[in-house]
Amino acid sequence: MLVEIDEHGMISHARVRHARSPQIERGKRTGAITGIVVHQTDADTSASSLNSYKQPKANGAHFLIDKDGTIYQTAAIYQRTNHVGPLRARCLATMKCKPRDFANVGVEGMHQIEMRKPPGERYPGNMEAIGIELVGRARLPTGFKPVEKEEKLTLDKLRGRHGIYDEPTAAQNQSLSWLARVLQESIQIGHEEVFRHPVVSRKNPTEAQGANWNLQVPTP
Template sequence: MFRIDKDGMVRSALVEARRLTALERGDMPVVNGIVVHQTGGSTAQSTFNSYRNSTIGAHFLIEKDGKIYQTASLLKRANHVGLLKSRCLERHACAPAELKRLQSTTLRKRSTMEHGKVFPDRFPSNRDSIGVELVGEYNRNPDFGKIRGADEFVYVAVTGEQNAALRWLVGELRRTLKVAAEEVYRHPQVSYKTTTEAATATW
């Protein structure tokens, strides 16, 4: 079990603090979900390096050997989700008028429409979700351009050590922050991302 201190940092021997305040985008008074990602770099250090020159990042980073780093306060938002998918479209549950509006607009405008909704009518977003990155680079997909719908890149498999750490971390976050099991997602489930990102992650 862990505790969260007054600064939103986890206190546990299993989590090393590497807080980068440049990733924090304002207060996050409530957490409704957890989004699991994979990085584009092959090491934790490459991710730390990219975070220093970016406003995009997650709250946690899990190295291939299972080591967990906390990179942002749990009391602060982080830009990790990107354009938000429509929950009713993904669940095939839109009202006819909304379905028509969603189908006749761009992905960016769809995302804006979703951000105007109150949870749980939308997926958890940057403003109310914890981001967890798993170190795991991607490779070019040899089927890209040959098979219709094939992604340009394919992510490497998550390691067993990463999955063990992820199961522990997600369990502790869910228990402490009272996040429902069904509100934990892989990044492509809630945003327009490469479908293999975190596909082999388990929690």
């Protein structure tokens, strides 16, 4: 299922609303697009994320999917955005390496080792990945109470550590499945190269845990 993509990397289709925010773009990609990373916004509404993308030096992804399934394109896909973070070692998931291979290197050290590998042997980073955000908030579990040193942490920091993200709506997953499919087929991204954010980087493990990009979708 192909879609028209202009020279800037904006999709021309009735299902996609243009809401491009140049503030989140970090320059033209220097390599091929090889993957898709699925996120959640940690916000209750699309408006709050769209407004944040207008701030100077804001960070964001290329697409935003509202709870009702509305798809916004917020950055040109041929532009890099900062949405991934330090990479995890893909070889650990595929059992082609062992934890001792990364002993004492730390988060940044692992990222540097991974970035020396070609795409496909590592997870896609900011230069290679299209980012898709689903509107959804991380909330503390009912009855949660911080203990010891955590009592001094802010609510946002507590949510970052212990929050559980909203389950994506059915409409969001339908739109995600459509968008992932048209990107895969229009740009020739492998079906195995779509990942939840916590898989490729060190993020809240519940982020996008209910995201499903493999639903059957009608065409066009």
